[in-house]
Amino acid sequence: MIMRAVVYILLLTSTTLLAQPRDFSGLCKAEMKKLGYLVGDWKGTATVQTPSGPKTVNQTEHIQWALDSVVLVIEGTGTEQGRATFNALALVNFDPASKQYKFRSYLKEGTTTDAYFKILEENKFEWGFDIPSGGQVKYMITLDPVKKTWYELGEYSPDGARWMKSIEMNLVKL
Numbered sequence: 514m515i516m517r518a519v520v521y522i523l524l525l526t527s528t529t530l531l532a533q534p535r536d537f538s539g540l541c542k543a544e545m546k547k548l549g550y551l552v553g554d555w556k557g558t559a560t561v562q563t564p565s566g567p568k569t570v571n572q573t574e575h576i577q578w579a580l581d582s583v584v585l586v587i588e589g590t591g592t593e594q595g596r597a598t599f600n601a602l603a604l605v606n607f608d609p610a611s612k613q614y615k616f617r618s619y620l621k622e623g624t625t626t627d628a629y630f631k632i633l634e635e636n637k638f639e640w641g642f643d644i645p646s647g648g649q650v651k652y653m654i655t656l657d658p659v660k661k662t663w664y665e666l667g668e669y670s671p672d673g674a675r676w677m678k679s680i681e682m683n684l685v686k687l
Contacts, residue, residue, distance in 0.1 A: 537609040538581065538583055540607070540609050541583040541606065541607045541609060542581075542582050542583060544607035544614070545578075545582060545583060545584075545585060545605075545606070545607055546582075547632055547635075548585055548605065548632075548638075550636060550656055550658055551576045551585065551587070551656070551663075552576050552577060552578060552585070553576060553686055553687065554573065554574070554575050554576075554686070554687045555573065555574040555575075555576070555663055555684040555685065555686055555687065556571075556572070556573050556574075556684060556685060556687055557571075557572055557663075557682065557683045557684035557685055558570065558571060558572055558682070558683055559572040559591055559599075559680055559681070559682040559683075560680065560681045560682075561591075561679070561680050562677075562678060562679050562680065570591040570592060570593050570598060570599065571591065571592045571593070572589065572590070572591050572592075572599075572682055572684060573589070573590050573592075574587060574588070574589045574663070574684060575587075575588045575589075575590075576588075579604075583606060583607070584604055584605070584606045585604070585605040585606070586602070586603075586604060587602070587603040587604075587605065588600075588601070588602050588603075589601045589602075589603075597621070599621075600620070600621040601618055601619065601620050601621070602618065602619045603616060603617065603618040603619070604616075604617050604618075605630055613629070613630075614629075614630035614631065614632070615627070615630065616628040616629065616630035616640050626642050627642065628640050628641055628642040629641060629642070633653075636655065636656035636657070636658065637653075637654070637655050637656070638653075638654045639651060639652065639653050639654070640652050640654075647671065648669060648670060648671045648672075649669070649670045649673055650667065650668070650669050650670075650679070651667070651668055651670075651676075652665055652666070652667045652668075652680075653665065653666045653668075661685055661686040662683070662684065662685055662686070663682070663683075663684040663685075663686070664681075664682070664683055664684075665680070665681070665682040665684075666678065666680075666681055666682075667679045667680035667681070667682075
């Protein structure tokens with residue numbers, strides 16, 4: 514009886530130990546550190562191309578770390594006359610399995626998007642996605658730590674060859 518209990522405890526313990534996930538936090542933190550300058554509060558303007566012409570809104574971005582610096586949380590808000598006309602939340606993380614960054618955004622209207630996110634060079638990033646009904650969207654972000662600026666250009670393409678400006682954002686780090 515005692516032998517059976519010992520065997521059972523050993524089997525239970527070894528199964529529990531084998532089920533423990535590997536800790537990738539060191540790798541994830543090292544990769545996410547490359548996005549560190551984004552953290553903080555930013556303020557400026559965003560000019561959006563609309564069917565009736567360009568429209569400029571006041572834009573803020575609040576960016577912070579979550580989950581011990583393995584996830585970057587980005588909340589952007591565009592306002593006109595004190596009313597939020599745009600509000601989005603995005604989560605960025607490094608996936609150790611695919612060795613790629615993941616970008617998932619949520620809009621106040623209830624939609625979500627899974628996008629790619631790439632580091633092109635230090636303080637220069639690209640993110641984007643395919644539109645299910647056809648076409649592509651991409652955003653290029655350029656940060657200047659000396660001037661404390663964030664420049665972002667968003668473009669739309671119906672075919673991947675012709676690109677049209679959809680948004681231009683100019684922010685300053687507070």
